[in-house]
Amino acid sequence: MSPVSRARKKSPQPSTPSVNGLFKDVLRDFSAVAAEPGPFDVELLASEVLGQWWDLTIEGEPEGGEQLGLELIAFAQRKITPGAAALLAALKVLAETEEERTAAAEALAVVLSRGIPEPEWAGEVGRVTVGEIWRTGDVYGDETSLLCTFSRGDATLGLLALLDFTELGRVRDLVVIDEPHEVLAEMRTQIADDGELVVLEKVEPADAHRLLLDGIAATDGMDEPDVGEDYTRFHAVATAWLRALPEPSSKTAAQDWSDAQRDAAVDEFLGAVSFADVEAARNIARLLVDHGCRTEPADPLRVGPEKLARFLESLLGGEYEVEDEDLVPPVVLAWASWSASRNGLSEAASAALVEDVNEYLAEYLSDEDEDDDDLSDYLDGTESAEEALDVVARRKFAVPSLSTVIGDEELTDLDPSDPEQRRMLVIGDHPEYHESLANDEFDGTDGLRLALETTVVDQLWEDAPEEVWPAARTLLSRGLSREEVLGELVTVLENQLEETEEDRLDYDLEGYREALAAL
Structure with missing residues (x-):
């Protein structure tokens, strides 16, 4: 995801604060915002406050601070200050759950009834105008960077999301960008430099809504998702801004392929490629199809270097059982070539795919034989990564x-x-x-x-x-x-x-x- 350097800067936070100390710091920050109205600043501050709690260790909170949102709202309700009103005005829109947003709205009404004025910007929080939306990614469809622009008055910010289609289309990172036009310019430069392997296109707002909604849900549903350092920080503001996008059309759930459909795909592959041990090759090809159905049910036979790399990682991790491990490299390489042709990839994209897969297979062989023969016995160290596979074979x-x-x-x-x-x-x-x-x-x-x-x-x-x-x-x-x-x-x-x-x-x-x- 680029350019991270233009992302909103993160405020330093104490590593193990007390609950009361943390809440006082939050109110102090919102008191400063209340004095200088700026809806974007409010939204980003609230998002950062909520995001820091995901993995924050709190003294006296053995459960990891799961109820901190409701506790903070109750704490603010007891304070008759502009900072409390500013915080609650933000949380009634930005809070992650409906329960928290409702509690914040009720608490805000209590604070305002005690004579504290409502912040001038309160009605603007969450209300943004959707601008252009672009996506860029590899021609295979492994990853996509989605840039959405949102404006309010003369100010425009960008939300940049990295989507990973090798793993259910989940969002791997979220970044708020100060200068989205510069990011778009870099995307266009990338296309000019490497147009045969990269795509750039406009995205309809409803389609972007669906991609982000599904992608964030897929990530949040994982026990320990591997995400970028800014994902939690901008999670709340991203979900709030998504509400400004048109509702996505009703989605038809991807149907899980039947055994007959999976076998038919394997038969199609084996009809185009010959192997000495057909049954062993069939076993590996079926695993490739099953992997596609598990990680990308909407398009199981899509091929990409990262998708095949994840398959090899699953083999090494023992998730799949292979009858003949020696056949893995030739079958995976043949699958890459066959799938590239089947999916209509260009000659340049197909060649780059095979080159990447050769490199991944060389790493796979090295890891696979870690406790067996040392591959250095078969190599003299002068081979390139793509040559190593054939030399070892x-x-x-x-x-x-x-x-x-x-x-x-x-x-x-x-x-x-x-x-x-x-x-x-x-x-x-x-x-x-x-x-x-x-x-x-x-x-x-x-x-x-x-x-x-x-x-x-x-x-x-x-x-x-x-x-x-x-x-x-x-x-x-x-x-x-x-x-x-x-x-x-x-x-x-x-x-x-x-x-x-x-x-x-x-x-x-x-x-x-x-x-x-x-x-």
Whole structure:
């Protein structure tokens, strides 16, 4: 949300005040406002007072000050001062609950009946004129910044809200802006600089009312919402100003998708993308659909980088169970590409989405393997974030484990970047040869095939020639197991062998590349 620097400045508050001390400070602040009429200042002061109580620790209030609003109103009613009248005039409009607003109105009537004049601005609190409303956000629809302008006389303020559609469209932050025209100018500059990935459009007031009403309700309904530091501070004034917006049209509640609808979406995806293990891929795709239904029931199949990042976080957090964790990266990446096409995203937006998802998947793999193989064993530190995913996938296919057993000896924590230790891992995959190898009786056809498999594993590790890994992925997409894929690649390599003048075996590199491409 930008620019935070232009948000209304926050007044320092004591960390653990007493109830009476807090109430006296509030009345003192409102006495100053009462002397210098200004409805905007009154509204913002009242909102800040109410907002500071959300997480404030109060001496003698073990319940966290839940009844502070009603207690403050009762306290003010007993004071025959202009500050008490100013406070109650503000709270009868700005208080968060109907009970508090009614109590404030009744208390104000009591104070006024004792001869205290009503503040000149009392009738203006909450009454604002709605101006232009704009929204800007990413083209995917993950987040939107909504700028609403409100005026009173010659003064205009802006309410900037950050909405998160990866989590029920909730409001993550609220900020009151002194210079909304400057924020709008920055939005337009952003569009000029990055128009292919950002959108800017006007919003009808009734639509803005619905977005903010639903978004604030979604956030307030959470036990421990993750919100910006200004959310509680401007919550009361935001909800008060919302009443000036036209009532939103009646909303049709999003219908939860049936199992049949969810399965149909998965079938559509699997009809466009092939996987060796279709059922395992189906499990992950169904989780993606279920995640969309849970977090965005109005549009479960919308795709965006943040939405997929939240899905991966849910996997790491154990919210979903996956049958084959190794399939998560290719399925999520394929889902991103398929969904981008399905949702009509531009080529630039699709490319940026895939790039972001690659980066998130690299982080996912790192976190997932935190207690398993160290991914640093598969990387040399020179790869970019987007390259890391493919490098790890390729090298993990070549060397899926760093431990093996040869004969009676268990070998652990081998270094896959060491060719000799890679060879030990290949040998460990073939226990049928262990006895003959131990007796130095291993030669002939079996010896050649093992040597060729070691060569293929080396080629996959080094990605040279670069045609080997695409050929392996092609074979995997046909349903072949890793063992079967290596066997096919060994056969292709064997068919290119030729004797050299030194009676040694070599292979025709160009012929090998052509044969791999033919797969």
